[in-house]
Amino acid sequence: MGFEDNIRKVTPYTPGEQPENKVIKLNTNESPYTPSPRVMEALRGLDWDRLRLYPDPAMSALTESIADHYGVKPSEVFAGVGSDDVLSMCFLTFFAGNRPVLFPDITYSFYDVWAEVYRIPYETRRLDEDFRIVPSDYYGPNGGIVIANPNAPTGIGESREFIEDILEHNRDSVVIVDEAYIDFGAETALPLIEKYDNLIVVRTMSKSRAMAGMRIGYCFGNSRLIGFLNDVKYSVNSYTLNLPSIAAGKAAIEDSDHFREIVGRIKKTREKTAVELAELGFASYPSDTNFIFTKPPEGYKAKDIFLRLKEYGIYVRYFDKERISDYLRITIGTDDEMHMLIHILKEIIKK
């Protein structure tokens, strides 16, 4: 086979579909609302001539705003092209040992892909029958730990004490807490970065700040850990975020009113939708996120409902994967979109 033997072959992560036509899109946990108007102002105010130049590789305007907003030092912040980029850099930086990295069997399905692509040994730990993480599963020797809190696609969030217990038992490995959905529920582990020098807390602007298209993610950690992360980043690609993204991210983080308004709306719609789904016989997990993980009533298959909804132009997420193939993950849209979803589900369920 010659050169084929030298090619890195991987099974890639499969992102949710991005259909071109007008559909009700409840399949990739995007926000149904527009970003802060200050983002548009910032983009309009960009100096066109500055695009000739490379952006600030340290992204200081953004990382300083983030640090200021969360009350941490700028040296404790790292930003990247979505939290996927941040997480990928974390895997590359912090998981260079021979012991296996641990994460749950049901979680964000990108973790095993990064482990594979970077040749990082890993093991999964089974969520319990209620799809909860079992902390003692993470007590043994390991090469690192990744926990999504709230977890995806279950939507279940855990307390800070719960996360701290895992940290307490793992002083010798880096623990990454992926808080992509934290603004919709659960308790952040952020204050623990002062106490645990092995903790990284990852965030994104894709969900609660309605900026999936801008691709901005960031993480917090002890300055030394962030330093190691920067060393790797500067060894792969110095200029990750472009000039418009840096300006847009800064504007987004500074508009707390807009943030609170849209997160509040999504949480309200989520509670209403959960009740309506229950009335139709769906069994949902209590959600701390901007989506609901739900099992259709007896006699209905999740995959069939997923396909039927698609015929009506409503996209939700279905995972053809062990343990979760009976469930649907439904992103919370606007009230009108959820009203339409429930209306169509009533049609499907009665047949």
Ligand code: PMP
């Ligand atoms: N972590 C989790 C748990 C997610 O669900 C997602 C969204 N697919 C991400 C990280 C990555 O999001 P982004 O790259 O848009 O920040």
